[in-house]
Amino acid sequence: MEPHRRITIDEALPGGQGFTGSAARNVNPLNGHKTVPLEAPAFRAASERILSAINTVIDGKAEAAKLALTVLLAQGHLLLEDVPGVGKTLLAKTLARTIDCSVSRIQFTPDLLPSDVTGVSIYNQSSRQFEFRPGAVFANIVIGDEINRASAKTQSALLECMEEHQVTVDGHSYKLGEPFMVVATQNPIEMEGTYPLPEAQRDRFMARISMGYPDKDSEIEMLETHQATSPLARIKAVVTAADVAAMIATVQQVFVSEAVKEYTVAVGRATRDSAMLRLGASPRSLLQLLRAAKATAALDGRDFVLPDDVVAVAEAVLAHRIILDRKAASTGETPQGVIRSVLARIPVSQEMTDTANAGRTSPELRHTH
């Protein structure tokens, strides 16, 4: 088992290519070749390998694992929020381990400095030049443990990296590797001495997952299997980073119809109009919602998005971005509940199904389609 350094810089980044910033989006940072999207069977095989690998480690959390993979494939970042000891970090690490790519882990503490995250330029005496020492963020998967323990300054250092997939130090921009994903965990219970993530930063996470307690059987099984060795030891990488890049390219090609776009926008507008919310879903959140929906569709083996995909990820994507009205919060309403009620209210594009009612094209003219 690889020891987790407090700040790990993975050596898997070859030739500093990750830093150059020259790599185009669909160029595999690992070998410089153009990324070819996977065919449907290969995609399904790869995704199944990843999910089953995760499920051998984490019992009874298939949903969370799938959502984590969804976020990875949708090029988003994941916020794991739950009480300590339910396997947040384990999920993040397992996901990272199943992929043969660079992983780094940052344990956030109040004294962590921004430069620890991003990297720092150091004067090299021998070459008489400033050299850039990459920070912890230079990895394909960055695990940020207890992110709310870090100072606001450090937290915001992560912002640029997450949004832009690049680091700017001393006026230089350094491109981060692809795929790039930040999996941050957060503890909602022990809030003393923490800096809760501000709205802006929360908005940068594509999804937030609460792990929840496992059910009885899973818990028993967990007690049995995890006694002797760390479960992580058993995991071997099942896909390469290039595979993941290809999967991401596949997801990007998933078709989104007008109807689904309209539905997504309708969801967003409904949250903004909701009387129970002080802050509704931002346009960026809708973009992320749709990207997550695309990944869901791809994981479901489809090359087009259904409203169901939007519904499936809506709670995870939107709940942590919206802010409840004070009145609603005092009545015990939760953001998840509001999202659910909004989804139950919005009609799924009905105008096409009602064509028999409205004037449809007469049968004799349809034969020229």
Add this chain to the structure above:
Amino acid sequence: MTLTSQRQPGADAQPQPAPASPGSGRFGAGAFPWVMSGAVALSVCGASLSLNGVLRGWAWFLPVLTTVVVVSLAMALLRTFRAAPVLVAAGGLVSLAFILTFTFFRRDSFAGFLPSQATLDALGRHLRRASETVLAESSPVAPNAGIVLVTCAALGLVVILVDALALPLGMPATSGLGLLAVLVVPAMIKPQSVGWLGFVVTAAGYLVILACSQWFAPDARTEADTARNPGQIRRAALTGAVTLVVTLLLQLVVPGFDQGTFPQGSRLNPWGTATGLNPMISLGNSLRTPTGEGRITYATNATTPLYLRSVTVDRFDGESWSPDDRNASRRAGTGRMDAGHEILAPEQTRQVTVVNTGDFTSPYLPVPYAPESVNGLTGRWSWDPATLSIKGTDTNSRDQQYLVQSSVPKLTTELLDASSAPVQGVPEEFIRPPSNVPDIVRTTAESVAANSRTAYAKAMAIQRFLRGPDFTYSLESPVQGGYDGNGLSVLADFLTQKSGYCIHFASAMAVMARLEGIPSRIAVGYAPGRQTGATVSVAGQGALPEFEVDARDAHAWPELYFQGLGWVPFEPTPSRGVVPPYAQDSSTSGGASTNDQNNDGLVPSNGATAPSSTAPAPLPLPGGGTADAGNQLAPALYTAAGVLLLVLLAASPRLVRGGIRARRLRGTGTGRNRLAEPPLVWSELQDLATDYGVRPEPSETPRTFSARLRGSPAMRLRAESTPAGPDSANPPDTAIGPDTGSGHRPDAETDRAVTVLTDAYERHQYGRPAAQDGTRRGLPEETAVEHIGQVRRALRRNAGIIGRLRADWLPRSVLVRWGSVAGWPFRVLRRAALGTGHGASVLWRRTRSGLRRLREG
């Protein structure tokens, strides 16, 4: 190119898959609309051919042809441009308005075809003319502009109707109804019915419509894809043969095909109830009506029974007789009228009569002969000096109350016998014997009047002959004998059969009198009526007894001219009317008593017994039994029609539902490649579920709905342990989850059907559009039909009897749709009210805050 162009005549006859052709452009509808419109035009024109005989000659056919063709072309053109079906129908209507304006009101319109106010005025005139023609004339009517306009408009509407039934509604077989509506008119009016030419062309057009529908948009339910399939042809031939045999047998078995409600020779009156006294033909119908319509009441101071006379018929040439309007010689105003010839009778009786016409509608006014003045009329009226018939120029007799002063010479047998002077001052048309008189009429007249010297004696001889024992009064035998109507040939038949009713007797006497040199004409009106028991007080006369007559008293009688005495009415019809004293035979004293008896017979006609059966009772006929049957058949027929209508109404949601289903599942394309539209199939699935209680929610995604449907007990197999029976314990719409209803387990086949339909719909709705994908979107028609059928079977299996009946006869999907249509105005109102309320509250808030700011600042 498109499928249509491959299907041009002469092209390869094998069905070929239709390649997707996004580049075929928006005008790619092909020849189909044109062929279809041509077929519709052909069939409607064919149906209109049969109107020859209802309308005289062929002059009316050209306007009809242009109207039909223009409307069809307009609709075909719109369809080529792929207009919405509603737009096509609207375009048809607009083009109909244009072509009618162009044909009939070119001078009263903008640019020759745009209707204007003047057009509407002219339209009113034409319609009035048409209604007058229908009221006054018998078929065949002269094709005047009014009648032709109405015909053209009706046929244009039929074109639109047939087209709508055949294309957008997708019920080509039903389009025959529109054609039938045209054919019904001649079938009911013309004695020779539709005629083979009209029928053949109509049938040909109808077949072309069916063929086109089958060719371009085949029905999903027939297995064979085209009519060329031999199995299809065999089935069609068999069906046709059975129908033919049944039709032939049926008419032999069912009595009343030549009598009853619509006997041959009747006619249809589109202008409300035909209470008007239509000369000749409808006289028979009026007499046959079991209910007395067109009731007229009158009060008179006349001491003798009073005949009300409305019009005369004097031309006996031609195929059918009709009153001559004599519009040229008519004079306006009814204040003072004069017959124009001298009356030399020593004594004249002046009579005052007050008439209330009620709902009797006719252009002619019923008045006692000979009117000198009529007062109290509304509207403009004119009178004819020759016949003293009074006709409305811009009105009719409905709801008129007027006072007639009339005078009759006090005639005696001696006076009449003495009138031997040659006739003078009578227009030629009353004297001239008709040409082409049938031999039997001529010989009968000669033999009857052979021994008589004077005109009076001849007249009496003819009347005696007709009232003699050889002749019987019968309303039915002319119908059975096929001579119900008028004309010289009818007269010949009447003299052979010696049975008929007033018009036959009257015309026989009139024609024979003319042959014997006595000027004659037929008066049409009412025989003397019954006393109502009430009295009417008339100024200067005191209280006069009131009488009433109705359609059953309609009558015709001959008027003969005697020099110096004027026109003298006779009564040749046995058992009707009252023989005037001067015309009574001194030898046969029984005449008056017979008539009294008959009047007595008429009195209880207000009672429960059918009057028509009592009227001919004194003279029993061989065919009397059948006549009764025919009369009793009429109410039965009406009842049957009513029941049928109710059944149709009750079935209409079912019919609508079935129509919608067939239309949705009908695929496009050819042969095995016929593809149904997934959204339509999906709608069908949703409606099917709705019908059986699983209603889709608007916020449900297709997948969610599909899962809910599959999980609902309405779809799942019953476990063997649960006894079969109405599942009142599991209302279908409450149970949703797959695990509800422990007695149910999933039904793999149905689940698969629902899944396939859902996938097809999702792919169509949310997948890549066809152009990018390269494959044709759609669900093979067979698959769609089969899967929907599977789902339906599963739903039916689980529904109780009530649920099944309800889904069949009152499908919720249709009711919901109708409800939403019916509720539309209320929704709009509600939205408007809410909007207004919101606006008002916003305004009030703004004003308030503005005021506050003002106060603070």
